[in-house]
Amino acid sequence: MFDVLLTTDRTMMTNHHGKEFLGFMATGPAIGLPEPIWMWICAPKMRTDDLGRVWQAPYGMRKIESVLINAGFNVATVDPDHLDKHLKHAKVLLLSHHDYFALCPPSSEWWSITKKEPVNAKSFRKLMDRRSIREAKRRGLKIIAGGPAAWQWLWKLDKWIGWDVDTVVDGEAEKIVTDLVSKALNNESLPRYVYVGIDDVPKLEEIPTIKHASINGLIEVTRGCPRNCRFCSVTLRPLRHYTLDMIEQELKINVSEGVTEGIIHSEDVLLYGSRSVEPEPNAVIKLHELVKSYYKRISWSHASLSAIKRAEEKYKLVSKVREIICDENQDYWGVEVGIETGSVNLAKKIMPAKSAPYPAEAWPSIVEEAFAIMHDNNIIPAATLILGLPEETEDDVMRTAELIDRLRPYRSLIVPMFFVPMGHFKTQDWFTRVKVKDEHVEVMKRCFYHTVYWADDIVSKFYLKGSVYAPLRWLIKLFLRYAKWKIRAVERKLEVGKIVKKDY
């Protein structure tokens, strides 16, 4: 039995059938399908051993697990379905989440539009409401919550107090978690809230490599981002690139535990090894050769559109990387990219360095050119843009709508997100349903029609092709058909005045 447990709810403790993008569905409520089927699509159960230890776990939890194992603690990362039996003995429970209360985009937006609680928040709430946790608390269990969504507890004090969470850790926890867990095990008093500032983040040599497989083989290659977008919290962290040796150790762990496909995680994969916003072609090529020598199929977590344009324009780097990635095992790869806005004026105010080394005035054309480069190289982006940014004007929003039209020829998904106060903007107001204006609805409609236009093609020809994915493919196409029908029905009602925009 274990003294220290790491866990999270089902929407996080899942590999989404090995298809990371399906995890996006966990940010919404079940729509057009019964919730159990919705959950099966986006969050199937994770394989475990007899003790309930998971085969794959979220990468950040694996890092904390590794720190605690190195420090000599008796620790395990367990599946939520096996948590109850361990709680009878455990003394500390560590939680992590990307979106505990569905406050991040796009969860907050789906909740606002549909008025239904997204399945990620619902699933976490059910986990925390378990009687086994309440009983363990009465026996003295200490609960420490962290992860990328730790900031959300500050907005949910009723839950923090109601569930009796002892400590919330906001930021990179590698340097402080050992001390916290020691205190918890020794029944010493714990701080209620720990913010890990820039001076407390671990240096590269203080970040251990993972000891067990990460979900979908995700391996981090860089922490931090140099672009300083004002709405982003990542940029508040210093830039650190993992060495190829560290990366190889993590690849070996995943492959030795049967995970042979994976995601390269960085805020900007094409800036791996760079100290500026100029790509380092040799570093990027070596990285991909290394990862591809272990994984059959790889994808990127994130890349910036300006780095994609620069890398191809100056170094033909995207084409070179394609030659490494695409082979008999894969013919495309996915990535998340941020459009944020189609307005030059707004780009200059909120993200002046996002376009670098090009000027902010070139932002809309950078987006278009990067989309064309990705389309030609079989990269399928899931792009996001932000509605309701501080200082946004009607004209800014319409520039975004026009840009979406110009992106129509390029295979991609585009998801609009409502502004959430983070980074330098963390004291600003949330963008909520009541602030939605006609021009925002126009952007949402254009994103919707762009996405359903390409989703069919992506699902059938790339993402879920082959007989093994036939049931999933069928269900997703069913959902797309339902979503199209629903939007058209709303539009018809708007036209004949049966509803007004605020009911949209």
Ligand code: SF4
């Ligand atoms: S480029 Fe992306 S990760 Fe970097 S600061 Fe801007 S939004 Fe954040």
